[in-house]
Amino acid sequence: MSNDTKPTQAAPQVEDLKTLLSYQPQAIVSRMLVKNSGGSVTLFAFEGGEGLSEHTAPFDALVIGVEGSADIMVAGQHYQVAEGQSLLMPANIPHAVHPQGRFKMLLVMIKEVKN
Numbered sequence: 001m002s003n004d005t006k007p008t009q010a011a012p013q014v015e016d017l018k019t020l021l022s023y024q025p026q027a028i029v030s031r032m033l034v035k036n037s038g039g040s041v042t043l044f045a046f047e048g049g050e051g052l053s054e055h056t057a058p059f060d061a062l063v064i065g066v067e068g069s070a071d072i073m074v075a076g077q078h079y080q081v082a083e084g085q086s087l088l089m090p091a092n093i094p095h096a097v098h099p100q101g102r103f104k105m106l107l108v109m110i111k112e113v114k115n
Contacts, residue, residue, distance in 0.1 A: 039109045046099040054096040068103035
């Protein structure tokens, strides 16, 4: 089991988020790019017709559109998120992701760090 309390030790390099993760038929694909005690950064690729049903998360999350667009519902309100746009989803508030065709997003989970 890895220790997720240490900062990520990856060598710096420029990545193209659009090509870093490929779509797969009838699937949602994800790739964790960073994980430590402060949170995580995960890239998602949603094939057309795939999405995430309403759920909650214990941490604030920032969605950043990478490719395509999606209707993201937060606390019953609909928000359109497209490439280059972002949406903050507060902790413990119901939300759902409904892509309109293929959609890639970066999800930044922000944990509360207590000393």
